[in-house]
Amino acid sequence: MDTIADTSRTDKRGRDTRSAIRKQALALFAERGYGAVSMRDIAEAAGIRQGAIYNHFAGKQDLLADLMISHLDRLLAALVRAVPAGGDPMRRLEAFASFHVGYHLDQPDDVVIADMELRSLEAGRRGAEVHALRDRYAGVLATILEDGRRTGRFQTPNAKVQAGALIAMMTGITVWSRDGAALTREAVTAHYVQMVMQSVGLIWPLGEEAGCSTAQ
Amino acid sequence: MDTIADTSRTDKRGRDTRSAIRKQALALFAERGYGAVSMRDIAEAAGIRQGAIYNHFAGKQDLLADLMISHLDRLLAALVRAVPAGGDPMRRLEAFASFHVGYHLDQPDDVVIADMELRSLEAGRRGAEVHALRDRYAGVLATILEDGRRTGRFQTPNAKVQAGALIAMMTGITVWSRDGAALTREAVTAHYVQMVMQSVGLIWPLGEEAGCSTAQ
DNA sequence: GTCTATACCCAGATAGAC
DNA sequence: GTCTATCTGGGTATAGAC
Structure with a gap:
């Protein structure tokens, strides 16, 4: 069930097979989905034979869990x-x-796997770990929202609900940003930041005349 | 490739096999994902043998497309x-x-399939139809946002981007609402409506302190 | 239309030579 | 560590009797 070796780097011929497997598996899972990718596909992309993967990972599930956890870390x-x-x-x-937003624009493959393939990850110790890491991430946002609500700065009905909603909103970027975005990175980020700030009742961008919003 | 028959209702014994297949397939796909459900699973749940499904659907892909399109319709x-x-x-x-929000609370299975299993739907005529229907839906929201932006009522940077973002946000409900929601239907709806209205720069709920862009 | 039976293929995982 | 070869099981889809 567990990873065979955690520390391997390059071998004598300068090739790091383990890293190559991870890299190719990541790309293939993100593109086609876990269930539609075979170990043979991964091996071929990594330039080895199918059986050799098992020298580095205990199985397909182990490979998926490894990708998710290292991404979340x-x-x-x-x-x-x-x-x-x-x-x-x-x-x-x-x-x-x-x-x-920036992280999702930079690492869409990692992110899409951790979001879309949760159902492909069988329950167990690794699965619980993945969920715990995701909860920690959402918890950071929930704490921010709760702090803002408690001090009267944010207009938010429920910090936990809104944290989930905002993460879902921002994570949706990966759905459409993968096929040739027509917007610059800065524009996308600015748009999403504005939506998030407004969603808690703030006037945004800042400095728009005493409390009233007007389009620029 | 196509559906065998579109009009079947109950047979002589009062059982509608076709509907039973659709119903069980929907529940199983939503629960485990398309790739993790076999035709045998569906047949067993529907109370028939595996081969009999092919009297009603041309194959697993046809079944998936049928579920998606009828949901979107x-x-x-x-x-x-x-x-x-x-x-x-x-x-x-x-x-x-x-x-x-209400629709997603009522029909989580339909919705989760149409959102999560897009990658499982092979390209082709049916796939294009599904994407067109989804675009029409998002287009309705984009038009609303654009109307509000043009008339100066909404503070939105880009109607199309925001439409995608808001749909992603509201669709995320299905992720957490499936396991015992602690909130009432009314509370969830009110929360999300508030976030949406605020995200376009409105003060919400209405009637909160005058002076800002609350527009009637 | 439904059944039983089966063709056919491909998956994940393992064994053992090198 | 990688290879070739194979085991074992499951999948979709089809054939033909009833």
Whole structure:
């Protein structure tokens, strides 16, 4: 059930088979979905034979869990760097939205797997770990919203519900951004940040004359 | 490739096999995902043998396409009844949000299939039809947002982007509402409507302190 | 229309030589 | 660690009796 080896890097010939498997599996799962990809497909893309995958991963499920968990670990680590733990909820919300959108634009394959293939991940220890990591991520946003609500800055009915709603909204980016976005990265980010900030009742962008919003 | 018969209702013994197949397939696809459900599973749930399904559907793909298209047809018909074609964009946006949330709470299985199993639907005539119906639905919302933006009532950067974002947000309901919602139907609807209305820069609920763009 | 039986294929995983 | 070869099981779809 578990990963065979966690530390392998390049072998004598300078090729890192384990990394190649992960990379190709990620791309194929994201493109076709877990169920539609065979171990033979992955092996071929990685330049090896099917049986050799089992020298690096215990099975297809192990491979999927490995991809999800390593993605979520990186996501959470990057989140901590990008969003301050305390301070003005408005600034933290802006930072969160900006970070989330940027990350999804940069790593659409990782993200789409962690979102769409949850049902493909069989229950068990790894599955619980994945869910726990996802909950931690959503919890960061929920805390920001709750802080804003409690101090009267945000107009939000329920921090947990809204956290789920906003994450769903921003994650939907991957659905349409994959096929040739007509918008620049900055424009997309600005749009989503504006929607998020307005959704908690803020006037956005800031500095629009004493409380009243007008289109620019 | 096509459906065998479109009009069958109950047979002599009062049993409608075709409807039973559709009903069970819908529930199973929604629960486990298309790829994880076999024709044998569906047949067993419907109380027949596996081969008998092919008297009603040309294959598994045909069954999936049938479920998606009939769902989208019903969704669009209900949308037309619930949301007026013209008039105040604010009222139409409120009606759209309220309708969408209510429909997703009522028919989570239909909705989750049409959203999550798009990748399982092979390209072709039926696939194109599904995408066209989905585009029509999103187009209704985009038109509302554009009307509001043009007349200066909504603060929205890009009607098409925001339409996609709001639909993704509201559709995410199915993810968490399936396991014992702690909120009443009315509370969930009110929360989401509020988030949608605020996300276009409106003060919501109406009648909160004068001076800002609450427009009638 | 439904049944039983089966053709046919492809999946994930394993064994053992090198 | 990788290869070839194979085991084992499951899938969709079809054939033909009733």
